Amino acid sequence: MIKSLQELQDYIKSKDNFTNFTNSSVVPDVCKTEPCMLGVDEAGRGPVLGPMVYGIAYCPVNQTKVLKDLGCADSKALTEDKRDDIFSKMITEEDSLNNVGWIADVISPNYISNSMYRRAKHSLNEVSMNSAIALIKKAAESGANITEVYVDTVGPPEKYxxxxxxxxxxxxxxxxxxxxSIYPIVSAASIVAKVTRDHALKVWKFLEGLELNQAEFGSGYPGDPVTKKFIREQIDHVFGYPMLVRFSWSTAELMLQEKAATCTFEDIDEPGSKRSNTKSISSFFAKPNEDKPRKRHKFFDERHLSVGNPFE
Amino acid sequence: MSIQVENNLKTEEHKDKFEQTAHYIPCKIDSDGPANVEKYFVPYIVDKDGELTASFRGHSLDGKKMTLPEGYRAVTVTETKRPLAEDVERKFQVTGGFKEFTYWNWDQKPTKNDKMERAFDWIDISDAMHGD
Incomplete structure (x- = not known):
């Protein structure tokens, strides 16, 4: 249970930054009995680096005053300091602690890349939706009496x-x-998500041993000149980028295509799926190709075995 | 063309050189030379009861340790200077080797049906054909 921004940073630092983890408040007692509303929002969906964070906040339906007192309003209109300030109040002030619960799901950049580069691709939308669903379930499982859910979305709302x-x-x-900007409970969720992401970037530790901090990689937004420079210059010829970067972003992909060693993963198309076995009619009239090398037995094909000379 | 492989390393004295760590990555990497494996790859290997996971270029990898069949070992060699002319003798120096390596698959757990695992079938067959 964190009680300050410093403790938030320490908690984030204690976790592996290449896997996902959650950070949550205690469920306020009143939320276990009173009907509650729950808001869901995300931070860091677009940036080429750092985690994407999903946040939820919940409080009794009749306690919206607490949210207004905290200053939960359109989070995009709030400065970083103001968001830090509101989050600090959420984790220290009696009124908030007694009424407002929250959970943050920190989704690592490595998890995002891995998901988008699955054999069966997993889109960012799916990753997002799964996180939101898991958070709502987690709140209910930990005892919160949820009755209403409000979700912010960038895509079309109907399907979601x-x-x-x-x-x-x-x-x-x-x-x-x-x-x-419409529902204060979603603003609260948004603040939880944004503050968590901001601090996750501040304390990012490169397991690659690079001594860099946020002043050298920036916000992660593709328009940020510091991020641009980082993406352009911080390239390892074989491994590409440190795990802070989302490899699956086109900004990163294009830069690696240009500046790093080409890497080709095996084709996903399973053998025998596409190619037709039907010969074209003209092939029956063509001169048989006698130079065609003898096909090897499938024992060797199936094992990728061939006679080669490694010294060539 | 004849090939000569020279070994000046005694197995007993250079145990570490002949027991190096090797990773088989399911990806063609268009590069030849040193790589920052210790910095960029090793820190992300997670071992859960022998089931390994890691990540390369944003791709999730599942892996396991494999040992070369009894009586076999891998050897790495280098050639100081490749002769310009073809059909002349070439000389290689043994620099080390390995007995086991980590086999990685892209986003699927290694199984007995993987080509690498099955390729070792050849060793039994070869033994039956050419052995004493």
Whole structure:
């Protein structure tokens, strides 16, 4: 249970930054009995580096005043300092501790790349939706009496809303664009997510042993000149980037294509799936190709064995 | 063309050189030379009861340790100077080797059906054909 931004940083530092982890408040007692609303928002979806963080916040339906007192409003209109300030109040002030619960899901850049580079590709949307669903479940499992859910989305709300309603038939679900400027509980969730991401970047430790801090990699947004420089220059010829970077972002992909060793993974197309065995009619009239090398037995093909000269 | 491989390293004295760490990555890497394996790869290997995971260029890898069949070992060699002319003798120096390596698959757990594992079948067959 963290009680300051310093403790938030220490908690993040104690976790492996190439895997996912969550950070959560204690469930306030009142949330276990009173019907609660829950807000969901995300931070760091677009940047080419750092984790994406999903945040939820919940409080009794009749306690919206606490959120207003905290200053939860359109989080995009809040400065970083202001967000830090509100989050600090959330984890210290009696009124908030007694009424507002929250959870942050820190999704590592490595997890994001790995998901998008699966054999069966997993889109960022799926990663996002799974995180949101898991967080709502986690809140309910830890005892919060959730009745209403508000979700901010960048994509089309209808499909998302239908999916959530199917999974959580007992909750009243609202998915909306810019929900964080409409519903204070989503603003609170947004603050949880943004503050967590901001601090995760501040304390990022490169397991690669690079002595760099945020002044040298920036915000991660593709327009940030510091990030641009980092993506352009911090390249390892074989491994590409340190794990801070989302390899699956086109900014990173294009730069590696240009500046690092070419890496080709095996084709995903399984043998025998596409190629047709039907010979074209003209092939029956063509002169048989006698120079064609003898095909090796499939014993060797299946094992990738061939006679070669490694000294060539 | 004849090939001569010279070994000046005694196995007993250079145990570490003949027991180097090797990784088989399921990816063609268009590069030849030193790589920062210790810095960029090793810190991310997670071992859960012998089931290994890691990541290369954003791709998730599943791996396991494999040992070369009894009586076999891998040897690495270098050639100081490649002769310009073809059909002349070439000389290689043994620099080390390994007895076991880590085999990595891209996003699927290694199984007995993997080509690498099955390739070792050849050794039994070869033994039956050419052995005493």
């Amino acid at each position: 809303q239908a999916k959530l309603s199917e999974i959580f038939p007992d909750y009243k679900i609202t998915v909306a664009k810019k929900a964080d």
